[in-house]
Amino acid sequence: MVPMGSNIGRARQNEIYRAGIHGRAPAIPTDFATLERRAQAVMSKRGWAYIGGGAGEGRTMDANRSALDRWAIVPRVLRDTSDRSLEVELFGQTLPAPVLFSPVGAGALAHDRADVHIGHAAAELGLPYIFSNQGCAPMEDVAAEMESVRPGAPRWFQLYWSTDDRLVRSLVARAEAMGAAAIAVTLDTTMLGWRPQDLNLGSLPFARAEGINQYTSDPTFWEIVAERLKGAVSEKPEVSLGAVKTLFSIARNVPGELRRNLTAPEPRAAVETFLDIYSRPSLNWDDIMTLREMTSLPIVLKGVLHPDDARQAVELGIDGLIVSNHGGRQVDGSISSTDALVDVVDAVKGQIKILVDSGFYTGSDVFKALALGADAVCIGRPHMYGLALAGADGARDAVANIVAELDLTLGLSGHTDVTTLDRSALKRV
Known part of the structure; x- marks a missing residue:
């Protein structure tokens, strides 16, 4: 101490x-x-x-x-x-x-x-x-x-x-x-x-699954990811060296075994879900007052x-x-x-x-x-x-x-x- x-x-x-x-x-x-x-x-x-x-x-x-x-x-x-x-x-x-x-x-x-x-x-x-x-x-x-x-x-x-x-x-x-x-x-x-x-670096940590551990450790978040995956339309991603590096970062930073995370859809969907829902531009005083009901x-x-x-x-x-x-x-x-x-x-x-x-x-x-x-x-x-x-x-x-x-x-x-x-x-x- x-x-x-x-x-x-x-x-x-x-x-x-x-x-x-x-x-x-x-x-x-x-x-x-x-x-x-x-x-x-x-x-x-x-x-x-x-x-x-x-x-x-x-x-x-x-x-x-x-x-x-x-x-x-x-x-x-x-x-x-x-x-x-x-x-x-x-x-x-x-x-x-x-x-x-x-x-x-x-x-x-x-x-x-x-x-x-x-x-x-x-x-x-x-x-x-x-x-x-x-x-x-x-x-x-x-x-x-x-x-x-x-x-x-x-x-x-x-x-x-x-x-x-x-x-x-x-x-x-x-x-x-x-x-x-x-x-x-x-x-x-x-x-x-x-x-x-x-x-100037094109760097957003969250897009690499850096700083989203409160989300990827939350069962409700994964329920939301699963819902989005059900309705997702598969698109062929652009392949580049940077994209490969980002994929490895995502695979390392979300729960699960690295090899599976590299090929499974959930890790990438988790990042996309986070980027879509992490913050609310419409946040207002009424929302804050509902927090009293939660805690x-x-x-x-x-x-x-x-x-x-x-x-x-x-x-x-x-x-x-x-x-x-x-x-x-x-x-x-x-x-x-x-x-x-x-x-x-x-x-x-x-x-x-x-x-x-x-x-x-x-x-x-x-x-x-x-x-x-x-x-x-x-x-x-x-x-x-x-x-x-x-x-x-x-x-x-x-x-x-x-x-x-x-x-x-x-x-x-x-x-x-x-x-x-x-x-x-x-x-x-």
Whole structure:
């Protein structure tokens, strides 16, 4: 287990400096720029394009950074900050720090069975992992791994709303059964954004059956595939070297024996079915309200940026929001997550839990988000980059470094409890 609690920042520093006495530098860089650069060096072009890339010209990614930089921390001095608390409560669970591991689809582009390794890392830290609906391992496998590390390890489930409600109900039921503490419904990906890095490579991971394991492990999904196969008209596919490579990828990534998968119609039909039904452009508030009929778990809406949408969520009894522009990967030129956070916090007035993601890469970034009114912050690219470099240990250390810096920033700024932070700790510059 990785130690958490008071003085985690100093403990983390001391661990690294003690190793330095013996000439050992940390395997995971402690600054984001170096972490990102080293991760890119070890990832494939396809992996980097999908995980590191953004929508359009990358303006939203730039906006996420510049918006954070417009808020400056104003430290206070001569305060006793020797004992500090990072603990927060979310939906009945006490967490050692206000940090969650964000869902990232097709994580196997960074590391095989990425979701299992990320779950292991999150469990070591005692922090929630929001399982990706577009994961590369069945949710049950990830939950089992987390339980083996820390019984009761907190986890949520991210839901992409399919065009087939039978599949939605099945995924929600599985999430309940595997111990999810909340359902986070992603709202901003009813269609894929214009992502030039992927497009320029002609690379869509899901077309190669990468990131569809929640589906291929679901009996309802296979029922839908079987229905489609019954009415399918056989067409002679174009034969090319690329098509052969894609077929091998599909055969490896769906359940079953490789040789059979290469010739059987079901694996290819599964990919085609996924591409047709995975997300619903018509998703609306009425659909969200039907989720109350499916589950008693807290419902969190991910991708809210407008204060009017936040107010409507409150009126409809939604339990929480994740202010997010999908890491800048959906709409080029979107409002930054930080600017949207300010608007949403002011609109909600503390009535429901507010989380935030997109562009929060350091402990000081997390500090600013909490001071602006967020209850917790979701970390995405840093843990994926750590994963690419060193598997579960890398994902763990990348987030542990963020938590350690948060702790030190808290104390050095004259504060002792993250739950008492407010905008008086910052100045807009």
